[in-house]
Amino acid sequence: MLTLLGVAAVVVGFAVRLNPLLVVVIAAFVTGLAAGMTPVEVLEAFGKAFNENRFVTVAYLVLPVAGVVERAGLQERARSLIGRFRQVSVGPLLILYLAFRQITSALGLTSIAGQTQSIRPMVAPMAEGAVETRTGPLDAATRQDVRAMAAGTDNIGLFFGEDIFIAIGSILLMVGFLASSGITLDPIQLSVWAIPTAIVAFVIHGARLVLFDRRTRRRTAG
Amino acid sequence: MIQLSAVYLLAGALFAAFAVLSALDRNNTKRLGNALFWGLVALSFLAGDRLGDLGNGVLVLGLALIAGLGLLGRGAPATTSPEERRSLADRFGETLFVPALSLPVVVAAGVLATKYGGLTLMDPKQATLISLALAAVIATGVGLVLLRQPLMSPLQEGRRLMDTVGWAALLPQMLAALGAVFAIAGVGELIGQLVTSYIPMDARLTAVAVYCLGMAGFTVIMGNAFAAFPVMTAGIGLPILIRQFGGDPAVICAIGMLSGFCGTLMTPLAANFNLVPAALLELPDRYAVIKAQIPTALPLLIANVVLMYAFAF
Numbered sequence: 001m002l003t004l005l006g007v008a009a010v011v012v013g014f015a016v017r018l019n020p021l022l023v024v025v026i027a028a029f030v031t032g033l034a035a036g037m038t039p040v041e042v043l044e045a046f047g048k049a050f051n052e053n054r055f056v057t058v059a060y061l062v063l064p065v066a067g068v069v070e071r072a073g074l075q076e077r078a079r080s081l082i083g084r085f086r087q088v089s090v091g092p093l094l095i096l097y098l099a100f101r102q103i104t105s106a107l108g109l110t111s112i113a114g115q116t117q118s119i120r121p122m123v124a125p126m127a128e129g130a131v132e133t134r135t136g137p138l139d140a141a142t143r144q145d146v147r148a149m150a151a152g153t154d155n156i157g158l159f160f161g162e163d164i165f166i167a168i169g170s171i172l173l174m175v176g177f178l179a180s181s182g183i184t185l186d187p188i189q190l191s192v193w194a195i196p197t198a199i200v201a202f203v204i205h206g207a208r209l210v211l212f213d214r215r216t217r218r219r220t221a222g
Numbered sequence: 223m224i225q226l227s228a229v230y231l232l233a234g235a236l237f238a239a240f241a242v243l244s245a246l247d248r249n250n251t252k253r254l255g256n257a258l259f260w261g262l263v264a265l266s267f268l269a270g271d272r273l274g275d276l277g278n279g280v281l282v283l284g285l286a287l288i289a290g291l292g293l294l295g296r297g298a299p300a301t302t303s304p305e306e307r308r309s310l311a312d313r314f315g316e317t318l319f320v321p322a323l324s325l326p327v328v329v330a331a332g333v334l335a336t337k338y339g340g341l342t343l344m345d346p347k348q349a350t351l352i353s354l355a356l357a358a359v360i361a362t363g364v365g366l367v368l369l370r371q372p373l374m375s376p377l378q379e380g381r382r383l384m385d386t387v388g389w390a391a392l393l394p395q396m397l398a399a400l401g402a403v404f405a406i407a408g409v410g411e412l413i414g415q416l417v418t419s420y421i422p423m424d425a426r427l428t429a430v431a432v433y434c435l436g437m438a439g440f441t442v443i444m445g446n447a448f449a450a451f452p453v454m455t456a457g458i459g460l461p462i463l464i465r466q467f468g469g470d471p472a473v474i475c476a477i478g479m480l481s482g483f484c485g486t487l488m489t490p491l492a493a494n495f496n497l498v499p500a501a502l503l504e505l506p507d508r509y510a511v512i513k514a515q516i517p518t519a520l521p522l523l524i525a526n527v528v529l530m531y532a533f534a535f
Contacts, residue, residue, distance in 0.1 A: 024397060052402075060391060065322070072369040108333065109334075112327075115502055124503055163476065169448070197526055
């Protein structure tokens with residue numbers, strides 16, 4: 001039971017907004033010590049896993065190009081470009097992006113878009129521009145909402161598209177797990193059953209984007 | 223053939239450049255903290271395999287202490303002003319999109335050519351990461367030439383964005399490491415046992431609901447549906463839904479995993495999806511992205527329960 005103290009440490013640490021890196025290290029020590037490991041063993045296990053997971057941080061290789069195009073005015077261009085298409089409002093824009101992200105992820109192309117390379121330089125400025133065209137300059141709260149919605153749309157499109165692709169990590173994990181339990185399945189059998197949820201995700205989030213569109217319009221009109 | 227180790231060398235060089243430029247940045251009062259932090263990340267990429275487990279552990283401890291003690295500042299390299307950017311935007315027009323869009327094109331081409339086209343330039347198991355690294359280099363070159371930007375701008379602008387993300391950049395990797403410690407300590411199995419021993423699951427709908435909600439809830443705690451899946455499926459999915467009620471394993475596992483993804487949308491522990499974007503978009507509320515996602519995640523989770531109940535039996 002004591003090993004669950006580590007989970008508690010994470011929850012409390014995040015709740016009181018301690019620096020998350022520190023929270024993670026503390027949680028690792030609490031968990032490891034409760035499970036009977038020595039501090040050195042915990043540090044070794046943690047360091048080994050950190051080193052093995054370096055690929056997670058490789059994504060920041062796209063920062064230089066994102067910064068260069070930003071320096072040259074891409075965000076401003078994205079914002080004014082959308083302003084020229086007056087009929088495109090924020091709802092349909094993000095619904096289109098959602099569909100794009102779900103379909104390309106379903107084809108296995110999960111890394112062609114993302115928060116650093118698409119949302120910050122292009123999609124978020126376009127979404128802001130689409131609202132600004134209708135309502136004039138945004139207040140800080142609306143700007144935050146529009147940006148957060150753009151970021152959330154990327155995540156939702158990715159999560160509920162990628163599992164339709166047969167060679168994605170989660171599908172392979174399931175195949176491996178079932179095989180070790182004596183159930184043989186082909187990846188394609190699992191991936192077709194990701195389609196119903198993908199459609200429902202598109203409908204639910206699409207409906208929310210339509211409502212979000214109306215809300216931003218009302219907020220700024222009123 | 224290009225291996226993942228080459229990508230790590232490139233990443234190490236980039237972080238080393240961030241560290242050096244941070245150290246030289248007189249406008250940042252905490253420049254030494256920044257230099258040390260990104261320097262440690264560079265060291266991890268360049269020499270992580272030679273540091274040993276304990277060495278890597280000490281390195282991580284250093285990162286956490288620098289961040290936790292507030293020694294990390296935010297560098298402000300000289301960049302273009304909003305007015306300059308507006309006039310550059312008018313001058314370059316739609317050309318500005320070319321470097322940004324060449325990135326996905328190169329990634330897609332690299333991945334597809336390696337998987338289906340017989341391209342042997344890169345290790346097929348790491349095609350996505352290697353393509354991403356190649357695309358980052360090519361797109362940067364395209365941007366420099368096409369938009370006539372200064373030679374140092376990729377590094378300086380990259381550093382500016384890196385400091386915007388700050389310590390949050392390392393959180394996903396740290397959480398992955400925490401997951402490994404959780405696994406050694408058997409945290410997952412313990413929670414799985416608690417769930418299965420305290421909730422009666424003699425009705426099919428209850429069992430489906432407990433499995434889906436458990437996947438989501440467990441993902442919220444662990445930050446990762448991959449960690450939740452083996453525990454919940456071994457505890458509920460396999461013995462109860464598949465063996466006892468005769469459910470279709472493909473439907474149960476596929477929708478169970480997607481229920482976990484609903485949990486991913488709601489947890490700060492899935493830092494790369496939820497906290498890093500908030501930092502990157504400079505949102506005052508660290509949890510703004512999660513708040514934007516919860517109203518989609520909850521109804522979708524209920525929809526998953528319904529879908530599983532309808533199609534698995």
